[in-house]
Amino acid sequence: MGKKFAELSTQHIEFINKQNIYFVATAAQTGNVNLSPKGGDSLRVLNKNTIVWLNLTGSGNESAAHLIQNSRMTIMFCAFEGAPMILRAYGNAKMLHQTDAQWSKYQNLFAPSVAARQIFILDINLVQTSCGMSVPYFEYQSDRDDLAKWSVKQGKAGIDKYWIKKNQQSIDGFETQIVERAGIQHKT
Numbered sequence: 001m002g003k004k005f006a007e008l009s010t011q012h013i014e015f016i017n018k019q020n021i022y023f024v025a026t027a028a029q030t031g032n033v034n035l036s037p038k039g040g041d042s043l044r045v046l047n048k049n050t051i052v053w054l055n056l057t058g059s060g061n062e063s064a065a066h067l068i069q070n071s072r073m074t075i076m077f078c079a080f081e082g083a084p085m086i087l088r089a090y091g092n093a094k095m096l097h098q099t100d101a102q103w104s105k106y107q108n109l110f111a112p113s114v115a116a117r118q119i120f121i122l123d124i125n126l127v128q129t130s131c132g133m134s135v136p137y138f139e140y141q142s143d144r145d146d147l148a149k150w151s152v153k154q155g156k157a158g159i160d161k162y163w164i165k166k167n168q169q170s171i172d173g174f175e176t177q178i179v180e181r182a183g184i185q186h187k188t
Contacts, residue, residue: 002130007048012087012127016045016077020140024053024120025074026066026093031172034062040143043075044109051075051089051122052106056147057115057159057167061178064118065170067095068177073122080138090126095119097181114159115151117167117178160184 005012016022022043027033036058043053053075055063067073073093079085096103096119106119151159164186167178179186 002128005127005129007124008045008089008127009048012129013045013048015079015085015087016043016051019077019079020143021078021080022053023076023078024063025076026063026070027072028066028069028170028172028174031170031174032062034060034066034170036060036063041111049091049124051124052109053120053122054107054110054113054116055118055120056113057117057151057162058147059166060171061117061163061167061176062170063120064095064167064176064178065172065174067093067120069174073120075122078135079132080135081140084132084135086130086132086135088128089122089124090128091122091124093120093122096121097178097183099181099183113148113151114154114156115147117163117182160186 021037021039023035023037025033025035038053043051045051071092073091075089077087096106107116154162163178163182163184168176170176
């Protein structure tokens with residue numbers, strides 16, 4: 001049976017900080033629900049009610065498109081080793097782009113990356129834990145560096161072109177505002 005909490009406890013934060021992967025779920029008012037795995041050193045717990053995560057360039061931009069329409073977000077953490085545990089943080093999120101005034105405040109929490117696309121700030125209104133006793137064991141080996149290598153090879157100009165080509169709309173056709181909000185100069 002799951003347990004509900006109004007905020008993250010010290011034990012929850014310690015659990016989150018040990019995880020090498022987390023999952024982010026968002027949904028617009030209509031269309032598909034998105035669930036994305038995230039990894040690397042891309043998440044920080046700021047306090048018992050706030051999680052910040054850095055969104056790196058990827059083939060889709062669903063979280064951004066969904067947040068424009070609906071600020072709900074769920075982040076799930078799951079133990080793949082040690083004691084079984086699933087932790088979900090529910091809340092409302094806001095999105096920052098490189099041109100936003102608060103960008104540098106939060107970007108400085110993470111290692112610099114040319115692939116940095118958005119920063120999401122989750123204001124937690126519910127934490128739920130459950131057992132996870134049927135989740136299989138997996139052994140963490142290392143982070144992948146494929147995206148970092150690809151991003152460096154593309155450079156800022158290449159990343160901008162990729163955003164223009166691949167990241168302006170969700171799979172449901174919802175706008176992501178990446179070009180406008182990132183300040184990309186682009187000719188149509």
